Amino acid sequence: MTTLLAFVFTLGVLVVVHEYGHYRVARACGVKVLRFSVGFGRVLWRRQSSPQATEFVVCALPLGGYVRMLDEREGAVDAADLPRAFNRQPLWARAAIVLAGPLANLALAVVLYAAAHWIGIEEPKALMGPPVAGSLAERAGLRAGDWVHAVAPADGDWQDVSSLPDLGWQVAQAAVRRESLRLQLTDRAGRAPREVMLDLSGIEGGEVDAALARRIGLGGPYSEPVLGEVKSGGPAASAGLRPGDRVLSLGGVPIVDAKNIVERVRGAVRDGQPVPQQWVVERDGRMLSLAVTPRVVQEGGQTFGRVEVVPGQPPQRVTVRHGPLQGLQQGARRTWEVSTLTVKMLGRMLVGQASLKNLSGPLTIADYAGQSVGKGLTFYLGFLALVSVSLGVLNLLPLPMLDGGHLMYYIFEGVTGRPVSDLWLARLQRGGIVVLLMMMSIALFNDVTRLLGLH
Numbered sequence: 001m002t003t004l005l006a007f008v009f010t011l012g013v014l015v016v017v018h019e020y021g022h023y024r025v026a027r028a029c030g031v032k033v034l035r036f037s038v039g040f041g042r043v044l045w046r047r048q049s050s051p052q053a054t055e056f057v058v059c060a061l062p063l064g065g066y067v068r069m070l071d072e073r074e075g076a077v078d079a080a081d082l083p084r085a086f087n088r089q090p091l092w093a094r095a096a097i098v099l100a101g102p103l104a105n106l107a108l109a110v111v112l113y114a115a116a117h118w119i120g121i122e123e124p125k126a127l128m129g130p131p132v133a134g135s136l137a138e139r140a141g142l143r144a145g146d147w148v149h150a151v152a153p154a155d156g157d158w159q160d161v162s163s164l165p166d167l168g169w170q171v172a173q174a175a176v177r178r179e180s181l182r183l184q185l186t187d188r189a190g191r192a193p194r195e196v197m198l199d200l201s202g203i204e205g206g207e208v209d210a211a212l213a214r215r216i217g218l219g220g221p222y223s224e225p226v227l228g229e230v231k232s233g234g235p236a237a238s239a240g241l242r243p244g245d246r247v248l249s250l251g252g253v254p255i256v257d258a259k260n261i262v263e264r265v266r267g268a269v270r271d272g273q274p275v276p277q278q279w280v281v282e283r284d285g286r287m288l289s290l291a292v293t294p295r296v297v298q299e300g301g302q303t304f305g306r307v308e309v310v311p312g313q314p315p316q317r318v319t320v321r322h323g324p325l326q327g328l329q330q331g332a333r334r335t336w337e338v339s340t341l342t343v344k345m346l347g348r349m350l351v352g353q354a355s356l357k358n359l360s361g362p363l364t365i366a367d368y369a370g371q372s373v374g375k376g377l378t379f380y381l382g383f384l385a386l387v388s389v390s391l392g393v394l395n396l397l398p399l400p401m402l403d404g405g406h407l408m409y410y411i412f413e414g415v416t417g418r419p420v421s422d423l424w425l426a427r428l429q430r431g432g433i434v435v436l437l438m439m440m441s442i443a444l445f446n447d448v449t450r451l452l453g454l455h
Contacts, residue, residue, distance in 0.1 A: 109385040129222050151174075
């Protein structure tokens, strides 16, 4: 129920803002607005202050909305109302009215991102876990416990990194652009500063998703190799391990991050039999060496070792918060970055350089809406801003049926001095419908495969 309510609220907010942009600018240009509709289909709620006023309605299918303006092409118009008809407006006014919807969504995204920064976002600190073995990140010299302070393009200015998600965003943008990224690092105590270069010029960023960082080789947040809960009666407890023990080495291999513990324990099986391991731990300032024999477990067709212990401590977190002006600046910057990234990915999908799996539809939006609500207000604001940017950019695509398609007609009219003919309007309209149906079908297919775990 939470997911459904979050989805309906998300679409409702975005549709109202988008259509209000059209409505407000149309009124400012003197155009008569007949109906402001949220949703399609059967009318559930209606309000009209007078027969000559705009009719506001909420309809049963909440997958969009529209603003219906007085227009001679859609019906007879009284002579007295002709100056208020949309088709009688100058070219600049018609273009402004059409452009206002997508711009309203982008403006909303700026405010939402800014609000999230004003409230404060609690995120993992930019302390790196161990990079994937043999990956680009490992070859660049990244190590577990590295604290990333700033990033910069190969020939650009440094930009501070506020958190691990912020670092991931900077890396994703550089991967899409296929350009190298410099990183300013210290150890986790802020000592030993150094600089490394991530060469992303050859990275295959076909899909901008959570797996992109793994393909590059970036690890998760750093987790100190200190044991948490030790299950009573398990192999770890039987061997004498206790909560709070700091693991220094395991099987003779130095341990620098909790992820190393998991990897070493899971791999301590040979020919279906457990392999005893020597654990060297620090406890109350003393060094202890304990022999631990893992339990062999079979799950999902895999065989691995388990010692019944929770390795590692929760990652360090920071609260990213900005003042009023800086928050707005950050909101505008993030809106611009997401917009340009979206355009680049759409362009790369069009020429086959990026996977069509990046397209998402209503099922994925609903799922993410529910998840973000569960994580708190700031996460939901960020999600709402992201969808608002996507809606704004999508509507600016030069496809008939979208605002960008109408702007394309107006550009033609401005260059040639005459409107697009009715014949070509009909042809383009049919072609636009086909393209939109194809995009919607791909997005829905991606939604279903994601929900089924097949993506």
